[in-house]
Structure formats: structure tokens, C-alpha cells
Amino acid sequence: MVDGSRRKVLGTMGGVAAASLLPAPWVHAAQTFKIGYVAPATGPLSVFAEPDPFTLEAMKKLVGSGLTVDGKQYGVEVIYKDSQSSAARAAEVTNELILKNKVDMVISGCTPETTNPVADQCELNGMPCVTNDTPWQPHFFGRGGDPKKGFEWTNHFFWGLEDVMGVFGSIWTLLPTNRVVGALLPNDPDGNAWGDPKMGLPLMCKEKGLKLVDPGRYQSPNDNFTNYITEFKKAGVEIVGGVLPPPDFGNFWAQCAQQGFKPKIVSAAKATEFPAAIAAFGPRSEGLTVEVWWSPHHPFKSSLTGQSSADLAAAYTKATGKPWTMPVGFKHSLFEVAFAALKKAGGKGPKALRDALRATDLDTIVGHVNFTKGPVPSVSKTPLVGGQWQKQGNGFELLIVENSQASMIPVGAKLLPIPA
Template sequence: MTNTPLTGGRFDRRGFLKTGAAALAATGLARPALAQSRTIKIGMVMPQTGPLAFFSEHVEFVLNQMQKATGGVLNIDGRQIAYEILLRDSQSNPNRASEVASELILDQEVDLIIAAATPETTVPVSDMCELNGIPCVTNDTPIEPYFFARGGDPDVGFEWTNHYFFSGQQSAGTLLKMFGQIESNKMVGALWPNDGDGNAFAEAYPPLFDSLGYGLSDPGRFDMPLSSYAAAVSQFKADEVELIYGVIPPPEFTTFWNEAAQQKFQPKAVYAGKTVQFPAALEPFGARAEGLVTEVWWAPVYPYASTITGQTAKELADEYEAVSGRQWSMPLGFRHSIFEVIFDGLKRAQDLDDPASIQEAFNTTDLTTVCGPIDFRTGPFPNTCTTPTAGGQWVKGEKYPLDLVICDNLTAPEVEIERQVQPLTY
């Protein structure tokens, strides 16, 4: 009698599937791919509520796009294979992200999981998939926080998880190049919290700043929510900071930016990751949002098209605005492209009943999506890859209150520069 395989005292679904497949093969009932009657189950974890909810504003639109484009089925080797997407809310909480990922794996028995939006989502979900031997594809987290927050070894990597987005080196290079376009004393104020992004930035960036001749004023790690940033603002003023490099979500940036105005702290350039990528998060500031800078992961000017709908980046953004009544923002391209990646992999998998076969297909992805080329063999770490990343600045808009213009293309040379960075005005 075959024992039920276990991992760490838990039911090992991967081992069960392999054992079951072997048993079927022995009886002559095995099929070369997925049985037509079974539906592929895709788990999806996103922060739909909480401070990171801006990252999920495109999810419903993209899910509707997928349904319209595919009818809920994938054409695999001439057969119509149905798929189902099980969406779960992480509530912007890493513990909750881990819980719902576990439920999707153990209770819903999904075949794979996709997730996005900061280390607070992608790290716990990826870890849960790694533990249970379930293929996982994630994006929208800088690669270093994603990898090192999980204890990753660059020489080994992970077996069951794939990730694509910009790297910290790309982001820092782009932002510092934009900082360099304006005249300043090169004194940077850091707003790096006690979380995956903040800790990674605090470890990696000071040596880089020093090597490029930038000074650093760092008030230290802090837990969020933080009721007041007055102490940080006071330190920045005392240190004559003229450039802000932060990574805090919209509620935190609102507190900081309002207290900066109260203390008449007027830096020449400000970057706040997790906030400045979203026009809806910046609109409440009115003219005080004009001039904020950001790395640009994706925009309508990107010269790529979807492998699912055939839409160019601009056509995708235009459709989103027409359907939702909201302005496009960067995560739209990544919400769409993650389905390009997994659908491509599922179509190439040799055996859809074998998680290892699906994982192998993901590992060998070589696909140009609406966000750009995705090839997990290119690194910088095993089963990861970087995507083109430009730099931009928010300016007074025409159709919407704010428009984003491209100011740097250091790591996205195919994206055209539209103007030079201008210092903030007060």
C-alpha cells in the first residue's frame, strides 16, 4: 500500500499528484495532458482593501478582459481547456496573504497561484507556494526585496516561484539620474520603513549613494502607520536635504507631505514609491503633486503589445479609461501581462496534471508582453527577470489633473524621452 506523502506534517499535494499519475500510468489510463473534464484552477492574491488597494484597481477590468478574449477556455493542442480564477484579498496584510494562499492550495487545490503588489503580498504568497510545491508567478515588487526577504540564495534560487519587475539597481539608477538633472546639493532624505522594501533599500542604497557623491539623512526604520513624520521632517531640514527618496503608501505620504508643508520644508525633488505611481493617490494634493518623480514600470508610450488581445500599450490604457472612467496607472500593464505569462506557460506545459511540468514551462518563458520581454532565464536571480523601466515626472494634465512625462530611459532605451526633470515649485 502506498503511503500518503507528507511535507512538514502537511498533505503533500505535489507528491500525491505524482504518485497518482504513476498509478494511472500503471493501469494504462494515463493521458498525455489534462483531462478535458477538469478545469484549471488559478489562485490570485491581491491587496483589494487596505493601504495598498490602489495596486488592485485594475483587477476587475483585466479579469473581464481575459473572459472576453478567451471565453474562459484555453486552446491547448487543439483542445478547449476551461480555467477558473479564484481571487482572494490579502487586505494589504502579509499574514492574511499567507492565509489565503494556504487556503487556495489546501482547500481549493489550485494548480497555480499568481500574486502582485509589494513584498507584503508577493513574499508570503511565494513562500507558501514554495512550501507546498505549487507553481507561482508574481510581479510588481522590486526583485531584491522579493528575493532576499525570502532568504534567497543567488546561487540556488527557488524551485516553485517566478518573478518579474524592475530591480533596485534599475530604480536607483533611474531616480538618481533624474535627481542629477536638477541642480542640488545632492543631499538625500530617506523614508524607509520597517518592511520588506524599506529594509532592502536601507541595506543596498547607502553604499550606492556614497559612491555617486550623494549624502544621506536617514531617520531610521519605522513601523507604519506612523502618526507623525514631524521628527523626520525636522531632521531633513537640519541636514539641508534637497532630495527625498522614500517608499511609503498613500496614507503615509499624505501625513509626511502635509507636515513638510507645515514646517515649510521644500525639497527640490521627491520620490515616494508605493504612492507616486498612482495619479488617484496624488490628485488630492492638487498643484503640490506636480513635479513629483517616479520610476515608470509601464506607460501607454511603451512600444509593446499584448499577446492575448493584440492591443498596444496605448490601446490597453485607452480601453481601461473608457470602461472604468479612471486614469490609467502603471500596475495596469502588469495585471494584464501576468495572464500573458501564465497562459503562455500553460499552453507549453507537457502535462497539466503535473505541477513540475507547469513549473518547467514557466521557467522557460521567452515572451514579449505588453510590459516588455519576459525571460526567467535572464536573472538577476534564478527564475526572475527585469522589465524595462523608465523615469518620469508628474505635470499639470489636460484630460486629467496630472499627466506623466518620460524624463529618463536609462534602462528602457526603446521609450522616448519627452522632457527634462524640473525642480519642484512652491
């Protein structure tokens, strides 16, 4: 649960510096597997990387004695690089990992600004790579992927635009409104994909009989949304939907209050997924809706530890004192896939590791991962549901209110309108 009285400044990982996440080999052996890990430890996307210290410590304990492959012991070293929430920096540190640190594989997550440049550098340099936490279309097509071929060295697992459009479209029809939707989209890979007429909000709204009001893309970061709010009010918008960084949404939502704009439903992907962001919004968190890619309610277990989703969420809270957050499961799952491929390939070199990754067929804490079944080569989809921040005691809790795209994940609450 998120305490509504808490306030947290977004933009850093607290006192955790990137340098402190660069451990020496966890076990010394004749041969060591070196994994490069790129994430936005600082900057506006740092909320996605909040679980990294917890995950790295858990993995260190898990493989502290090394990985045993065909009776041979291999050391494990994870080299962590901060992308600083910059695509250019993500590419730069990935090159360092490949050319300077001589890693065996690279893993990454945290939106297209991170995964796309990381994967591009790995593909260019023949480096085995696995990523998640970016909708598959912005990741795949945003990198110029060919659906007939896929990529040779890079693999990705997450949900797609068709899933989040299904979730949001369902949420927006669960309550009585005038069915007028305002789009809030930045000029970035996510925002441009969501605005795409063939696969984004325009298509979904047309299919659902919703009227879309789209003022166009804004440049992020943005501290003034007056033009958007004015246009939404003029058009009678009662539903706001989009995908944007938490600081941008914080500015938008505060200005809505200041300017008397009171929509009935607000679904802000990326921005309202995290307890830290919700705590910063205070009482105005109540009723916000968002897609949910992982939660304690997901009926999946870790292939590494046997923990259930509920177990992992509880372990995170116990270790950090913080509420569970969606990236916890996906950070864990990166290592599930990475370790499974390393065990399968052994020490036989990059091509063997590439082939092992491409052949992944694994039940993980976030669902089944199989890169051979599509929707396009080298991509695997994970399930998605819809959630709402509802008042529970002195704070807010993210409860599952919609499961049209993933019926195996149970609904736990009824959708409520945002308090007037």
C-alpha cells in the same frame, strides 16, 4: 490625466467586494485550469489592485470559450482572494487556494507584503507560482533565496533596486541642488532593502557624490513625521527619496507644507505611482517624481491580444473612466505568462506546469520575460524609467523625464523643479 480637483479616499476598491471577483468556471469542460489570484483588494495597498476588476473581465472575455491545448478544450477558472494588505492574510488565503480550492497555479503582485508570503506558501506546497510588482531583491533575498539555486516552484518578474537607484540617481542630478538627500524609509521589506548599504540608497548616494541624511526606519502606518522633517530642515535637505505606502506619504507631504519644508526634488516610490494618490494630494502633486514601470509610452505589445501599451491604457480608461495606472500592464502580463505556461504544459500536472513556467521566454506588454537568464534563477527583469507629475490642463499627467536604464522607452518631457 489626473484631475487635480478630484479627491479619492484610498484604502478600498470602491464598491467592488472580493466575493464579486470569484467567478464560476468561465467555461464548462471535461477539465478546468484553476488559477488562484491573490491581491490587496482592501487596505492601504489596495491602490495596487485597482485594475483587478478590469483585468479579470478582460481575461474572462478572452478565454470565455476556454483554452485549446493540442486540440483539447480546457475550462478556465480564476479564484480571487483578498490579502487585505496583510502579509499574514496573504499566506492564509494562499493556503486556502492550494489546499481547499485545489488550484493548478497561483499568481500575485502588489509589493513584498503580498508576493513574498504568497510565493513562500507555494514553494512550501509544491505549487507553480508566478508573481510581479515587487523589486526582485526584496522578493528574492527577502525570502532567503540562494543565487546559485533560485526557487523550484516560484518565479518572479520586475525591475530591481539597481534600476530604481539608477533612475532616482539620474533624476537627482538633472537639476541644480546642494546634493543633500533625505531618506524616507519604513521598517518593511522595501524600506529595509532601500536602506541596505550594499545595494540601496547609501551606495547610490556615495557613487553619485550625494550626501545622505537617514533618520532611520519608521513604523508604518505613521501619521507624524515631525522628527524626520525637523532633521531634514536642520541638515539642509533639498532632495527627498524613499519608498512608502501612499497614506504615509500623504501625511508626510501635508506636514511638510504645514512646517515650511520645501525640497526641490521629491521622489517617492510606491506612494506617487498612482493617479488616485496624486488626485488626493491636489495642487501639491505638481513636480513629484517617481519610477515608471509601465505606461502608454512603453513600446511593447500583449502576447494575448496584440494590444500595444497605448491600446491597453486607452481600453482601461474607456472601461473604467479612470486614468491609466502602472499596475494595468503588470496585471495583464501575469495572465500572459500564466496562460502561456498552461498551454505549454497542458493538463500534465504540477511538475509539467512548473517546468513550463521556468522555461518562460515571452514578449509581453511589460517587456521580455525569461526566467532562465537571471539576474538570479527564477527571476526576470523588466525595464524602468523615471517620470514626473506635470501640470496638463486642469490636472496632472505622468510624463517620462529620464530613461538612463531603458533607452528603448522615449523621454517625453524635461524635468522641472517642484514649484516653490
